[in-house]
Amino acid sequence: MDTTTPHALYAQRRARLAAQLGPGGMAILPTAPEQQRNRDSDFLFRPDSYFYYLTGFTEPNAWLVITAEGDSTLFCQPKDLEREIWDGIRLGPEAAPQVLGVQAAHPTTELDQHLPKLMENRSAIWYPFATHKGLDTRINQWLAPVRARARFGALCPEQQRDLCGPLDEMRLIKDAHEQDTMRRAAQISARAHIRAMQRSATMLRAGQDVREYHLDAELLHEFRQYGSQYPAYGSIVAAGANACVLHYRADNAPIRDGELVLIDAGCELDGYASDITRTFPANGKFSGPQRVLYDLVLASQDAAVAATKAGARFTDPHEATVKVLTQGMLDLGLLDKNQVGTLEDAIHHRHYFAHYMHRTGHWLGMDVHDCGSYVEPSELGQVSERKDPLSGETIKDRPSRILRPGMALTIEPGLYVRPSEGVPREFWNIGIRIEDDAIVTETGCELISRGVPVNADEIEALMRG
Numbered sequence: 001m002d003t004t005t006p007h008a009l010y011a012q013r014r015a016r017l018a019a020q021l022g023p024g025g026m027a028i029l030p031t032a033p034e035q036q037r038n039r040d041s042d043f044l045f046r047p048d049s050y051f052y053y054l055t056g057f058t059e060p061n062a063w064l065v066i067t068a069e070g071d072s073t074l075f076c077q078p079k080d081l082e083r084e085i086w087d088g089i090r091l092g093p094e095a096a097p098q099v100l101g102v103q104a105a106h107p108t109t110e111l112d113q114h115l116p117k118l119m120e121n122r123s124a125i126w127y128p129f130a131t132h133k134g135l136d137t138r139i140n141q142w143l144a145p146v147r148a149r150a151r152f153g154a155l156c157p158e159q160q161r162d163l164c165g166p167l168d169e170m171r172l173i174k175d176a177h178e179q180d181t182m183r184r185a186a187q188i189s190a191r192a193h194i195r196a197m198q199r200s201a202t203m204l205r206a207g208q209d210v211r212e213y214h215l216d217a218e219l220l221h222e223f224r225q226y227g228s229q230y231p232a233y234g235s236i237v238a239a240g241a242n243a244c245v246l247h248y249r250a251d252n253a254p255i256r257d258g259e260l261v262l263i264d265a266g267c268e269l270d271g272y273a274s275d276i277t278r279t280f281p282a283n284g285k286f287s288g289p290q291r292v293l294y295d296l297v298l299a300s301q302d303a304a305v306a307a308t309k310a311g312a313r314f315t316d317p318h319e320a321t322v323k324v325l326t327q328g329m330l331d332l333g334l335l336d337k338n339q340v341g342t343l344e345d346a347i348h349h350r351h352y353f354a355h356y357m358h359r360t361g362h363w364l365g366m367d368v369h370d371c372g373s374y375v376e377p378s379e380l381g382q383v384s385e386r387k388d389p390l391s392g393e394t395i396k397d398r399p400s401r402i403l404r405p406g407m408a409l410t411i412e413p414g415l416y417v418r419p420s421e422g423v424p425r426e427f428w429n430i431g432i433r434i435e436d437d438a439i440v441t442e443t444g445c446e447l448i449s450r451g452v453p454v455n456a457d458e459i460e461a462l463m464r465g
């Protein structure tokens, strides 16, 4: 359990949610299911992000019920000496109200007994749609006995509503405690990147056989050394041409002198993700063509950072990136001006997609690709249609989200040059991404992941050291 958070914070979040359930509303939220990996062996348990956000409770087999009047009931594993000898101490329903600040607690084994009673005379039942397998069936099973009691005067809830809506909006704006945790997560990840860069150069200088997994091991060492529970997602350590595979995982490919290494890795700390990418020369010194492309990606990131501020749109950093990258592609011959035309043409027809095919960022928080709508809620009805220049499909655009202080997002431009006729050979197989984590402020954004440098000279300096 996270012992660093005052439980009053979770109670405040539950109260804020309760106030959005409408008269007579009630919310039901399970934590994540345990997942078997293979015989007798489970994946490491991670609580559901929504559930953790409202409770700070990390045991499996737990449920939370919140009423519009502000009462919270926790269902958790009962005390059981034999199970606790095997699996660890359980909080138990007797201690839960005192420790977690909920009004009532019962054993999870009594869910079927309590839930129909709790649902009786409620107007609406809120639960997260399409996130927990079988949850809707379970809820309907509890509704059936409520309906059966109609002849005794019981009212059955008439509405089922998606709990993700209000919770996503709450989680989109990070409070001071969340921002602090995210800063600490990003600092740990930054140290891990530095450690991996230095190990690469040291091993190569010593003439050793360097593999992607060696650098993966350095990342994990640093994450755990500083208290992170686990990586926030599968670490990417991609040597040379592997960097052009967007979802590559750290594997066993050799890291060779003269190649670039792309590492996309971030730790999770107390439920919050960090997400950093650095691309560096394996031996500590960029070659000429590598440096040219690297500086272009960095310039495009600078433009995106400048566009990240309160009042701007979520898409503004992406558009700023695309402009700089596409101009660079034209200047360096990655795109043929005679074929693609002007900068505006190349952007309009998405020719840059040949070398830059992903978005420049995503929300970041408890989940690495965090929840929160990318559409501005106040402008939901403003729809415009256009034809996608590559697929020919009709796309409905709605106004992009307006950035507000406390929103957290990544800024991660890249360039991925696969071998292709018409593209200068010196750039072939170079893949570069630079990814930082930003918290939006009134006047701009705070980059919380710059504990690891991005400037090429600074990277070379730290790899010499």
Ligand code: GLY
Residues within 6 Å of the ligand: 233, 264, 275, 362, 368, 412, 435
């Ligand atoms: N590491 C996942 C991402 O960058 O989106």
Ligand code: MN
Residues within 6 Å of the ligand: 275, 362, 410, 412, 435
């Ligand atoms: Mn990312």
Ligand code: MN
Residues within 6 Å of the ligand: 264, 265, 275, 276, 277, 435
């Ligand atoms: Mn990433």
